[in-house]
Amino acid sequence: MLEYIFRGRRPDFFINFSSIAASVGAFGEAAYVAANSWMDAFAESADRGYPFLSIEWTALRETGMAKNALAHLPAAERMQRLEGAITNDEFIEVLLKAINLKLPVVIISPRNFHQLLARRSKPKISVQEEMVIRPDLVTERPALGTPYAPPDSATEKKLETLLSTFTGIVSIGVNDNFLDLGIDSLKSMMLLKKLRTAFDIDFTLKQLFEQHTIRKLGALIDEINFIGTRSERTSKLTI
Numbered sequence: 127m128l129e130y131i132f133r134g135r136r137p138d139f140f141i142n143f144s145s146i147a148a149s150v151g152a153f154g155e156a157a158y159v160a161a162n163s164w165m166d167a168f169a170e171s172a173d174r175g176y177p178f179l180s181i182e183w184t185a186l187r188e189t190g191m192a193k194n195a196l197a198h199l200p201a202a203e204r205m206q207r208l209e210g211a212i213t214n215d216e217f218i219e220v221l222l223k224a225i226n227l228k229l230p231v232v233i234i235s236p237r238n239f240h241q242l243l244a245r246r247s248k249p250k251i252s253v254q255e256e257m258v259i260r261p262d263l264v265t266e267r268p269a270l271g272t273p274y275a276p277p278d279s280a281t282e283k284k285l286e287t288l289l290s291t292f293t294g295i296v297s298i299g300v301n302d303n304f305l306d307l308g309i310d311s312l313k314s315m316m317l318l319k320k321l322r323t324a325f326d327i328d329f330t331l332k333q334l335f336e337q338h339t340i341r342k343l344g345a346l347i348d349e350i351n352f353i354g355t356r357s358e359r360t361s362k363l364t365i
Contacts, residue, residue, distance in 0.1 A: 129168075129178075139225050142169055142180035146235055149182060150242045158312055170230040181224050182233040187211035191310070198268045198295070198308040210237050267297045270306050274299040275341075281325075282344040288324055289340065292317055300341040327351070 132140065142165040151159035162182070169180035185192035187208045196204045212220070212234070224232040233239060267274065277283045277300050289298050293307050309317060318334050321327070321343075327350050337343040 129174075136176050139177040139179070140174075141221075141225070142166075144180045144182045144231075146182045146184050146233060149233060149239075155312070155316070157315060166231045177225055177228050179224065179227075179229060180231050181221070182231065183217075184234050184236060185211040186214065186217060188214050191312075195308050195310050195313070198306060199265055200268075203265060212236060265295055267295055267299070267302075268306070270299075270302055272299060272301045272303070275301050277340060277344075279344060279348070281347050282340050284324065285340045285344055285347075288320060289317075292320060298340065300344070301339050304338045325351075 129140065144162040144165045145158070147155055147159050148162035148166050151162075166180045166182065169178055185208060187193065192208065192211065196207055199207070220234055224234070235242065274297065277286045282300055286298050286300070289304075289307070290296055292313075293309065295307055298307065304314070304317075314331060314334055318329075318331055321334070322329070325347055327347060329346065329350065333346060334343070337346045
């Protein structure tokens, strides 16, 4: 829409804020990678007569999506995971340099980009290994506004195990809000796929956002299973 509005005009520059995930995205980030790759491709699609570029940003240390997603972690671990991130001052400096390069796509990476690319091209672990909590990624439950409440039903216990594996947080309470555990909208899409596989249930992302605790989600899963079982029994009734 913005590109259409500026047709026939010559702005100083036009920038898409893409992500380095477009080049080195991890498994499970297909939608996010596709969206950023589209922005890169759009920038390369035509010569518009003025600087029109897409910048693949790395993580920002002081603000942004990566910092917010790690807010639930202890400060030391949070800093470790943001070790390769850039500061706000570096962001401004790099932005100005990227505009002056006059290239359609610019990749921002404090680390050796070719090494990152080579590492991403090699499979790390099998699906079975992925479901095991790695000891070096385990962290205790953060201080939340809700008191800890253990799971009761079999569904809640299964959900607690799955979420602990997914987040690396142990002892997740049944009333803990998923957002407080660092599960943002992007991670929710990845979690939804795991939930569908684990429970063999096809429910929506909207339902996951609405049932944002183990207790609420467990109740929804049990309800779907109950309705499915009752429907199956009714359909097979013979007289």
